[in-house]
Amino acid sequence: MSAASAGPQRSQVLATPKAAVGQTHPGTITADDFSFWYGKVQALHKVSLLIPPRSVTALVGPSGCGKSTFLRSINRLNDVIPGVRTDGLLLLDNTDIYASRVDVVALRQRVGMVFQRWNPFPKSIYDNVAYGPRINGTRDGATLDEIVEQSLRRAALWDEAKDRLRASALTLSGGQQQRLCIARALANNPEVLLLDEPASALDPIATQRVEELLYELKAELTIVIVTHNLQQAARVSNHAAFFYLGHLVEAGITEQLFTSPREQRTEAYLTGRFG
Amino acid sequence: MSEGDGAAVIANGDDAPRPLRIVGSAIADRVYTWVLTAFALCIPALLLLLVIALGLAGWPAFRRFGFAFLTSSTWNPVAGIYGAAPAIYGTVVTSIIALIVATPLGVGVALFLSDLAPRRVRQPVAFLVDLLAAIPSVVYGLWGIFVLLPFLRETLMPFLRDTLGLGGTVFFSGPAYGPSMLAAGLILAVMVLPYISAISREVLLAVPRSQREAALALGATRWEMIRGAVIPYAKSGIIGGIILGLGRALGETMAVTMLIGNRHEISASLLAPGYTMASLIANEFAEASSDLHLSALMAVGLTLFVITMIVNGIARWLVWQVGRTGSGRP
Numbered sequence A: 001m002s003a004a005s006a007g008p009q010r011s012q013v014l015a016t017p018k019a020a021v022g023q024t025h026p027g028t029i030t031a032d033d034f035s036f037w038y039g040k041v042q043a044l045h046k047v048s049l050l051i052p053p054r055s056v057t058a059l060v061g062p063s064g065c066g067k068s069t070f071l072r073s074i075n076r077l078n079d080v081i082p083g084v085r086t087d088g089l090l091l092l093d094n095t096d097i098y099a100s101r102v103d104v105v106a107l108r109q110r111v112g113m114v115f116q117r118w119n120p121f122p123k124s125i126y127d128n129v130a131y132g133p134r135i136n137g138t139r140d141g142a143t144l145d146e147i148v149e150q151s152l153r154r155a156a157l158w159d160e161a162k163d164r165l166r167a168s169a170l171t172l173s174g175g176q177q178q179r180l181c182i183a184r185a186l187a188n189n190p191e192v193l194l195l196d197e198p199a200s201a202l203d204p205i206a207t208q209r210v211e212e213l214l215y216e217l218k219a220e221l222t223i224v225i226v227t228h229n230l231q232q233a234a235r236v237s238n239h240a241a242f243f244y245l246g247h248l249v250e251a252g253i254t255e256q257l258f259t260s261p262r263e264q265r266t267e268a269y270l271t272g273r274f275g
Numbered sequence B: 001m002s003e004g005d006g007a008a009v010i011a012n013g014d015d016a017p018r019p020l021r022i023v024g025s026a027i028a029d030r031v032y033t034w035v036l037t038a039f040a041l042c043i044p045a046l047l048l049l050l051v052i053a054l055g056l057a058g059w060p061a062f063r064r065f066g067f068a069f070l071t072s073s074t075w076n077p078v079a080g081i082y083g084a085a086p087a088i089y090g091t092v093v094t095s096i097i098a099l100i101v102a103t104p105l106g107v108g109v110a111l112f113l114s115d116l117a118p119r120r121v122r123q124p125v126a127f128l129v130d131l132l133a134a135i136p137s138v139v140y141g142l143w144g145i146f147v148l149l150p151f152l153r154e155t156l157m158p159f160l161r162d163t164l165g166l167g168g169t170v171f172f173s174g175p176a177y178g179p180s181m182l183a184a185g186l187i188l189a190v191m192v193l194p195y196i197s198a199i200s201r202e203v204l205l206a207v208p209r210s211q212r213e214a215a216l217a218l219g220a221t222r223w224e225m226i227r228g229a230v231i232p233y234a235k236s237g238i239i240g241g242i243i244l245g246l247g248r249a250l251g252e253t254m255a256v257t258m259l260i261g262n263r264h265e266i267s268a269s270l271l272a273p274g275y276t277m278a279s280l281i282a283n284e285f286a287e288a289s290s291d292l293h294l295s296a297l298m299a300v301g302l303t304l305f306v307i308t309m310i311v312n313g314i315a316r317w318l319v320w321q322v323g324r325t326g327s328g329r330p
């Protein structure tokens, strides 16, 4: 039933892992017939998708179609929910994310995540950004200072925050707090950055800043973003994947998917006939 | 809104009973408001009356002894000399012992229930801990006399004093009779445990999932998540719970009276008997021989009341802080 299994793009979307992984650009995510259950409820049905590195891939689709579930499978954040089960393959580079010997903590340091609702810790700006490196074992003050500065710069927050690093993160505006959360994720120096509707609660200007940020970050990272805003998906993403009722209906280059979708359901969604 | 409807009806002029009913309901509304307001005002009024009554009754003792009432150790009804220092000291010391023992236990149980325990055992364990709060004080006292005191006398006290060699310090020196500030403190620990653990559990459960997920997504282990994200967020609420426990411990009477040995003496040794304000009042009230004696007991009551009110006020404020900022205090 997986729609990606049809059509000429199959070979591109679903290559064998070894062939798919570019040796020089780590950070490729490959799903191969990946299914996911919350207890008895199946939320993902045999999803096969290749997410290339150094680009932005947007996951779109109506509410409840499994976008967040897929995203949170990549860093195994769903593990904390009792009764979840997976089937099929989900690979980061050549590693099976769900293999029993995978160190989840190490995985989550390679795969950063930013949530819909910004969630800084009630600590100082500095301590927020330094949280990841610290639990990672970095104790040296000068090293931490440097990581914090670099991460804040990459998240385009340095100029606004540099004079108040010791102030509580909660004194920042919403848009700044969201960029702080991006900086916090970047401090671990991840290869992959997952964003679940990162701008849906932000005003247009703050949204634009986050989008610009993604544009810069994709030079070094694999970025996967869930968004309900199709204009936003069109603006920021190189690739797009359309989910519907737990199935991956169609995936491809964003422009092609948006202008000439192959599947009727995709077209219906894009033209606003449902969802 | 209903008045607007009423006006329309009157304008139509064809429905007599309805305006009447509306006037009636407006009056009922007002009466209702007044009655409820009166009820609500009763409580602060009662509190005020209590303070005034205690203050008036305790005034002779305060005037007679002045500040020495709080600092002197002599409590001699025969000679008519009253100093409440040993009772104040005993109250504070037993409460501190209770908190030192009950805090790690209570917070630990709360953390276990909020973050670690399998879902199936959470409810039963929480229920059992809550049940501790339902046991009557006098039952704790009986249990203390027949189980705790022999255990302290024969096992724990000799162990602390001799085996661990703590007898060299002032805190664990002297004979081990059993009835002591240590015994009272330990029974208080069991009694305040459910309060500390219930409130801690509540604030821990109130820590948003997004905070836990933020830590996990950054590669925190479960323990790192608890230490770095959950506890800091819930900290002031947990402290509020501890102080609320302190409020309970300060005023607890029956079990303490049965276990503390009731002696007017300040001793650094926790193995020695002592007194608390609450047990002093409970013990002597019925046989207060003179007006001054009675007045002194009232003054002790006022002191205890004021201390407890302050402690509770601080606790409420801290718990309220967590709910208000929704984020603990940065």
Ligand SMILES: Nc1ncnc2c1ncn2[C@@H]1O[C@H](COP(=O)(O)OP(=O)(O)OP(=O)(O)O)[C@@H](O)[C@H]1O
Pocket (backbone or CB within 6 Å): A038, A041, A043, A061, A062, A063, A064, A065, A066, A067, A068, A069, A070, A081
């Ligand atoms: N913790 C859970 N337990 C059980 N079912 C869940 C859980 N989380 C999600 N689901 C179900 O899984 C399906 C997919 O949910 P998911 O959150 O992935 O959707 P989504 O595409 O992210 O939706 P939205 O756009 O509203 O965020 C839904 O039917 C949802 O009800």
Ligand SMILES: [Mg+2]
Pocket (backbone or CB within 6 Å): A067, A068, A069, A196, A226
């Ligand atoms: Mg979602």
